[in-house]
Amino acid sequence: MGGNYSAMDPMEVPVPDIAILFERDGYLKPYEREIRRRYGCYKDLWDRIESWEGGVDGFTKGYKYFGPQYNSDGSVTWREWAPGAHSLHLQGEFNGWNSKSHPFKKLEYGKWELTIPANADGSCPLKHDSRVQLIVNDHLYRLSPWASYVKPFEGFTYQQFIYKPDHPYQFKHQKVAKPKSPRIYECHVGIATPEGKVGTYNEFRENVLPRIKNQGYNSIQLMAIMEHAYYASFGYQVTSFFAASSRYGTPCELKQLIDRAHELGLYVLLDVVHSHASKNTLDGLNEFDGTNSCYFHDGARGTHALWDSRLFNYSETEVLRFLLSNLRWYQEEYQFDGFRFDGVTSMLYHSRGIGEGFSGSYDEYYGLNVDTEALVYLMLANEMVHKIDSRAITIAEDVSGMPASCRPVNEGGTGFDYRLGMAIPDMWIKLLKEEKDEDWKMGHIVHTLTNRRWMEGTVAYAESHDQALVGDKTIAFWLMDAAMYTHMSTLSEPSAVVERGLALHCMIRLVTHALAGEAYLNFIGNEFGHPEWLDFPRAGNNSSYHYARRQWNLVDDQLLKYKFLNQFDKDMNDLEEKYGWLSSAPGxxxxxxxxxxxxxxxxxxxxxxxxxxxxxxxxxxxxxxxxxxxxxxxxxxxxxxxxxxxxxxxxxxxxxxxxxxxxxxxxxxxxxxxxxxxxxxxxxx
Known part of the structure; x- marks a missing residue:
């Protein structure tokens, strides 16, 4: 699946609504041939998948074929894709850890299959919460890429456990309507506790969801859900794609959280990472079949130089099945409403965006640097997600600003609903770091806030998790710094630093909310000016949780000034709910x-x-x-x-x-x- 998917001349490829694209942006007309070629690549692949047994619908339900499948007679059929392996075995508590008694049989196209008979009493041999392990080539210990539940074992690497409770959680509430004006609360379950520990799904459901609803947000974006062995990766070094992180609780408890969010009327987005994967081998996808490729490109194309992670081979049929099924899994198994796609810039370009300035010249978006295979995957993913659920919202984390990213696939676009306005927080932090506010240029601020593509949705935000990470500071901390430790009490002497900080914090948020996009995002805690920065427990900070938590006590204390910022944030959201500026024409x-x-x-x-x-x-x-x-x-x-x-x-x-x-x-x-x-x-x- 390279650049030449179809023998048809690109100018002959019928793109249903391409005329709309050119009416909206006439500067795209010189690139019509390339736009048609890309659409032709997408359409050719979609049609080919439709022609296979089960079509797109069957193809995107790989989780019903691979991994353990539980049969009505109590037996289990387990399948894997490991094209480079020469042997595959399963061991676990069910067979006394016998590494040879349960070999897989090799099928066509690199697939392997094992049938485990039911127990003598007709019960399933793989019991709930029992541990299992794949052995590749007699000596490589691996987790199934399709594992739905993994957790650390005896303080060592993550291990696969069977998750088949007698009474799985049943959803009680319908998904909520697609918000016209998404007001998104970006949140991380683990840090959402004031205690020095990892927070849980249950605590988040009980303690944090009501806060979010009360603040006037109508959507939440859950980060770090896909399992990641390294907590400090913030969820961006995924090891098990189908497993919801066990460090916060069980899959059923995550389902309860999502169900409660829907009960409160909150739309639930998943921060999904399909741009790269952890290099881990014992508990990740890397070298699953004993080779350097399998799910990833071999050689330099398969490794991200800055992230030290593996890059997917989007031209491989089984990789497409794996990733598309992964999206569907979270839509159907967990009832997520939509997705925020991480690292889209890295996917779109062979350079991975490294060292790219992205000046805005259209040539940058239609040259040889564009990775057609990854782009076609994103078109497939967006089309599938929206076909499964017409209420779905997809958001691209893309700093490059590729034209038509947020236009429908049948116009020749990539199919996202929104892109993150990543230049906006960069501007605010740069101004706060480098200039006095009396030197701020109003024209520069307005240009940055309004510089977005016509009729392509933008998620505006003043700061997200990126700006809060160690090495940087929240906007509140940039504004007030040490004064937050001494002058945030309503009983303390007035502080010019704090007065300036409170005023500019509100102004920065409101002008961003009202002028800069068609959706708005806030990172957990920043609505009330959470101080300091965000840092996860690691060797460099003596495994401390001090900065990996949210100090709700600050905003709940009526003697502290954090309540003022919190109230402004709520009233700003409530006013948007009443007047709907995010869903209105640009200001x-x-x-x-x-x-x-x-x-x-x-x-x-x-x-x-x-x-x-x-x-x-x-x-x-x-x-x-x-x-x-x-x-x-x-x-x-x-x-x-x-x-x-x-x-x-x-x-x-x-x-x-x-x-x-x-x-x-x-x-x-x-x-x-x-x-x-x-x-x-x-x-x-």
Whole structure:
């Protein structure tokens, strides 16, 4: 499956809705031949899979064929794909760890099969929670790639255990509707506890889900669920793809968590890692069949130079089955609603994105650097996920900005619903690190927040887990640093550092939320300004959990100022729920004044005004609006309920338009705009 999938001339490949693509972005027209070629590669592969027994539907249910399959007569049929192996055996508690008594029989196409008869009493020989192990070539100990439950054994590597409880969890609640305005709470079960330990699915379900719902988020994005032997990898060095991490609890407990989220009306996304895999051999996919390839490319193409991990061979039929079935497994077995795909930039380019500047020239997206095989896999994955569940949302973590990534496959796009606006948090951290806020350029901020492809959904965020990791700091900590240890009490002496920090924290979040995308994301704890950074227990920090937890006590303590940031975050989300700016057309920016440090824009019928000036307030400042009428403040970051000075409080006086066109708008209002303040105005009768 290389670049030449079809003998048909690319210009003859019928892409159903490609005209829509060119209407939306005329700059794509010179690349029509390449767009058609890519679609032709995808369509050829999809049609070929459809022609095989079971079609796409059967092909993407590999978990019902491979690994242990439990038969009605009590016997078990176990299959594996190990094309490079010359022998395969199964040992475990069921056979007294006899390494020779249960050999697999070799089938066609590198597949192996073993049938284990039922016990004399008709019961299944593989008991729940019993340990099993594959032996490849008589001396290599391996876990099944299809293992659904693995956990550490005697402090050593992860081992496979049979997960077949007598009373598996049954879902009680339907999946929730696809949100028009996704407000995503990015979360990690393990760190979601104030204690110095790994948190559990049950604790998260009981303690954290209600917080998320109360904060006005309508979606959660669960990280580090796919099993990873190294906790500090944050879940991005996956060892067992079908196994939900046992360090937080059992598969049934994860199902309970998801079911409870659905009961609360929360849409549940899985952070899925199909861009690479851990190099581990004893408890990972690497060298599963005794060769360097199997699931991965051999040679340099099979290793990521920076991540020290293995790269999948997306041209191999069984790799496609494995990965597509993996997505379906989480959709159907665990009832996940959608996916955030990690490391998409690494997949899309032969360079893996290393050293790439991605200047925005379209030539970068249609040259020989693009990995067609990986791109076609993503098209297949998106098409399949959406066919299985029309409510599904898929999000691409791609820094390159490849055109049409978030357009339907039948337009010639890659099929994602959203991409992460990765330049946005980079901008905020860079500004906080390198410039005083009096030197911030309003035009630069606006450009970064609005620089996205037309009609391609963007997830806006001020900071995610990436910005919180050790070596960096949360936005709150960049703003307030040591003062967070001494001046966050409401009883302490006023601190100019903390006053500035509270104000800018709210402003940065609101302008990002309101202007920068069609969805919004917040990382767990950052809504209330979680201090310090994030670091997992490892040799370099004496295996400490001090930074691998969330200090909910800070926001729950009414004598601390974290409650102010938390309340603003909630009110911001609640206001979006009422007016729906994320699902509205992009905002119209009528003012970005460098000297006054002012930004003003309209979106979803609201007027947003931001005064980033550190000390200059303005009276009777004229701001353009398109709709005449009376305007009143419905949210103000300077309100005393957010720790501000109360110079403007919502639901106060009205401001009437004056029939004076301004800022390329039909009308205007004159406003009092205090320094370091964000205000949202709604038109009222």
């Amino acid at each position: 119209y920016v009528s003012c970005k004044h460098e000297g006054d440090k002012l930004i003003a824009f309209e979106r979803a019928g609201l007027l947003f005004v931001f005064n980033f000036h550190p000390y200059q307030s303005f009276t009777e400042y004229r701001v353009g609006v398109n709709e005449p009428g009376n305007y009143k403040a419905v949210l103000c970051s300077d309100s005393k309920k957010y720790g501000g000075f109360g110079r403007i409080e919502p639901d106060g006086e009205f401001h009437s338009t004056q029939g004076v066109p301004w800022g390329n708008r039909n009308d205007s209002v004159q406003l009092y705009i205090p320094c370091r303040t964000a205000i949202v105005y709604a038109r009222v009768n």
